[in-house]
Amino acid sequence: MKQRKVLTSGEIAKYCDVTLRTAIRWIERGHLKAYKLPGRGNNRIQVADFIDFLKENKMPIPEKFQEQNTRILIVDDDLSVAKALSRIIRSLGYEYKIVTDGFQAGLELAKFNPQLITLDLMMPKMNGFEVLSYIRQSGFTATKVLVLSSAGNEALEKAKTLGADAALDKPYDNNEIKEVIQRLLGDGNSD
Amino acid sequence: MKQRKVLTSGEIAKYCDVTLRTAIRWIERGHLKAYKLPGRGNNRIQVADFIDFLKENKMPIPEKFQEQNTRILIVDDDLSVAKALSRIIRSLGYEYKIVTDGFQAGLELAKFNPQLITLDLMMPKMNGFEVLSYIRQSGFTATKVLVLSSAGNEALEKAKTLGADAALDKPYDNNEIKEVIQRLLGDGNSD
């Protein structure tokens, strides 16, 4: 399938179930960003701009433009713990990636662009709290963070104040973590 | 990547997400400057003319043709060392960013997308060798890596085998490092 990066005013009209005339008016009035072809000035809209427009107006986003699978990044220096968690995540049908150190975590946060990160607080070579703050400082505000730790309630509370969306004690209950993951990802959709 | 100076009408069509036929019509009508090959008159467009055309019509400019500052990422857990290095880099006119741990390094490698990374091998919470391998494994093949370390020649050699483009002893000579940086960045341009 040919995935184009640019849409015409007519396509916008169809996606929004509106007349061509109306789509053009949106562009004229600056609601929808577009540029004109040199010929007669036919409009072209970049997909990213279209999605911004849809979000701005809380309009439904057509499936074609829905972001891909839900992706979860598992950050844990203990590979066996990470793999156990990955089995749960796979059973929920989400895509995932495991990283075991800070560098990979940062790299994959940007490259893999997950909707959710599970973060172990107690790692020898990486400070979970710092990672948490960086994530929030770096503009990944939409990325949900689920903190997992055996460091006690105080640490979990601190994590929440630093921006964690949820925090669970280790060892965790499988059903409980499933619930939390689905809740966090669900919240992301309904905004 | 091969950076050509001249484009064909078909390439214009792809970049603008338009039919070949349309791109040719733009040329015919004088919107887009081009010249013809002697054969049957196949069109060739100079990149500069294409960019003028895009700007003229306020069309988005493909990333490939964006002029971006040269960016350097400084990875060193010792902020004072990093700042000293940043002064040198600034004097050379490059843009830079300083990170002091692995997580930030990974994040900025992907987000800042630097042409060059200066990497300290000896960091308490981060293994420079591992970072080096990850960079190469992660497909950042075009990113030059300059290793800085006081760990001795053996470590520097090891770094080179792991993919470092250059390695310098600490403390380094200011003029020497300037030379190396410019050499590494120069190589990248001349395809």
Next chain:
DNA sequence: GATATAAATGTCACAAGTGTCACATTTTTT
């Protein structure tokens, strides 16, 4: 709750730009 007013959207027709197709020819690659 009903009415008045303004703003947005739909409809229609026409002119002009763009897409599609087939084919000959040129460029590029092997």
Next chain:
DNA sequence: AAAAAATGTGACACTTGTGACATTTATATC
């Protein structure tokens, strides 16, 4: 030198931009 890929061209179908006007929707006012 031969094969593969890309290009230019013409004819024709389809889409788009525009203006004018009818209709619907939202907001304010009584």
